[in-house]
Amino acid sequence: xxxxxxRRILRFLQSDPAAPIAEVAERCQSQPATVARxxxxxxxxxxxxxxxxVIDWVVLGYAxxxxxxxxxDKTNAKAFDEFLAAAREIRQVxxxxxxxxxxxxxxSVIAKDMADYQKLYRNEILSLPHISELEALMHVATLKTAxxxxx
Amino acid sequence: MTPWDDLDxxxxxxxxxxxxxxxxxxxxGLGLSQPATWRRIKRLQEAGVLASRRIDLDAEALGFGVTxxxxxxxxxxxxxSLEDFERAVTAIPEVQTVQHVLGxxxxxxxxxxxxxxxxxxxxxxRIMALPGVGDVEANVLLSEERLSGPx
Numbered sequence: 001x002x003x004x005x006x007r008r009i010l011r012f013l014q015s016d017p018a019a020p021i022a023e024v025a026e027r028c029q030s031q032p033a034t035v036a037r038x039x040x041x042x043x044x045x046x047x048x049x050x051x052x053x054v055i056d057w058v059v060l061g062y063a064x065x066x067x068x069x070x071x072x073d074k075t076n077a078k079a080f081d082e083f084l085a086a087a088r089e090i091r092q093v094x095x096x097x098x099x100x101x102x103x104x105x106x107x108s109v110i111a112k113d114m115a116d117y118q119k120l121y122r123n124e125i126l127s128l129p130h131i132s133e134l135e136a137l138m139h140v141a142t143l144k145t146a147x148x149x150x151x
Numbered sequence: 152m153t154p155w156d157d158l159d160x161x162x163x164x165x166x167x168x169x170x171x172x173x174x175x176x177x178x179x180g181l182g183l184s185q186p187a188t189w190r191r192i193k194r195l196q197e198a199g200v201l202a203s204r205r206i207d208l209d210a211e212a213l214g215f216g217v218t219x220x221x222x223x224x225x226x227x228x229x230x231x232s233l234e235d236f237e238r239a240v241t242a243i244p245e246v247q248t249v250q251h252v253l254g255x256x257x258x259x260x261x262x263x264x265x266x267x268x269x270x271x272x273x274x275x276x277r278i279m280a281l282p283g284v285g286d287v288e289a290n291v292l293l294s295e296e297r298l299s300g301p302x
Contacts, residue, residue, distance in 0.1 A: 002213070010208065017170075017204040049207040053166035056202040057300070061153060067252065067259065094300040099220070101290030106220075110300060137222075137254040143241055149208060149215055149263060150244035 002047075005030060007151045009038055010048070014148040017051050057094070062110040064117045064138075068125060069103045071133035079130035080104070090124050155200070158183065160302045162191055163200065167299060170204045210263060217264045217291065221278065222256035224286040231283030239281050245273045256288070 002010075008028040013019065019027075025035040042048040057065065072079045080098070087096055087107055095108040109125070111117035125134075161181055165172060178188030195201045210218070225231060233251075240260065241249050248261040262278070264270035278287065 010206075010213075013206050014208075017206045045212070047209050047212045049209055051170045051204055051206050052168060053163070053170040053201050054203045054205055055163055055167055055300075055302075056199055059199045059202075060155070062301070067250075088298065091301045093298055095295065095297050097220075097295045098293045099290035100293055102288060103290045106290075135255055137252040137256060137259060139250055139252055141251040142248070143237055143251060144246065144249040147205065147247045147261070149210055149213060149247075151213065 005034075006038055006042065009035060010042070010149075011151050013048075014146070014151075057110050061112055062092075063113060064111040066109050066111070066117065066139065067137040068107045068109060069135050069137065070105045070107070070128075070131055071102070072104045073130045073132040074104075076130055082129045083131075086128050090120075092120050092124075154198075155195075159191055159195060162188070163195065164299045164302045166192075166201065167297075167302075214265055215263045216266050217270050218295075219262045219264070219270055220290050220292060221260040221262060221274075222286075222288040222290075223258040223260060223278070223281075223284060224255075225257050225283045226285030227283055235282045236284070240278075243273070243277050245277065256286075 005028060009024060009030075012024055012027050016023075021032050021035050021039070025032040028035065039048065070083070072083055083105060084096060084098075087093055087105070090107075090109070092109050092111060093107050094110055095106075097106045098104065099106065107125075109117075109120060111120055158181055162177060165177055165180070174189040174192060175185040177183075177192075178185050181188070183191070192201070210216075225233075225236060236258075237249070237251075240246055240258070245262050245264060246260050247263055248259075250259040251257070252259050260278075262270065262273060264273050274287075274289070278284065
């Protein structure tokens with residue numbers, strides 16, 4: 001299992017993923033060789049899966065972000081699979097999540113402006129299969145996004 | 152109109168999968184020289200399209216088995232200041248993201264917990280104790296996939 005040093009390393013990397021190993025070592029009061037070894041182990045164990053870039057869609061011209069929450073028609077056994085397969089084909093979908101609760105599936109969609117969103121909504125979203133209920137949450141502001149774990 | 156071309160989008164797609172790739176290896180895949188690739192990445196960074204990096208951790212392996220999305224409605228709009236609510240909610244370590252939304256709810260929170268009883272603790276002691284909190288709807292995350300969107 002993880003010890004204190006592993007936790008310190010991961011905690012620091014969550015706040016500064018691009019930090020060079022020497023800096024991680026210094027901040028975690030350890031040696032670069034030790035930190036490199038620990039990182040290697042965390043990777044082999046599958047705990048540290050990698051590092052990805054976060055894209056700012058607003059800068060790319062996608063000013064509108066909407067959460068679409070779906071309840072599916074569960075009388076059809078294939079409802080989930082067919083819905084998810086169709087949703088993956090929509091280019092403006094950036095994330096798909098499935099839930100246990102009142103909502104079955106949520107799609108994050110982005111659009112250049114409201115006219116673009118309306119087009120997406122009418123032409124692509126409404127033609128997704130097996131929708132029984134659909135509601136939209138329009139994003140106004142994001143106040144916290146780091147998705148860090150409280151290690 | 153847009154200052155970005157298909158090669159930029161290909162770079163963004165690659166970096167949003169794995170941000171640790173070097174300019175050299177990224178460029179080889181796209182038929183670009185290492186300096187040309189580096190210049191494009193630099194330009195995307197300076198424009199703010201490449202906003203930040205995130206490390207991808209296996210939350211479950213680290214002991215966080217439950218992710219719940221909460222829709223929160225404020226009870227007494229106008230009387231409780233949004234700033235008070237926002238300051239308090241963003242300070243909770245288990246709350247990973249906070250989004251201000253328009254629609255059925257006022258805020259959308261992503262909450263991580265060790266298990267369901269740990270989630271109950273966070274919900275009762277932290278979330279329900281927030282200033283002005285009203286209706287709360289919870290949906291437990293079952294699966295999640297990130298897509299590259301319109302790139």
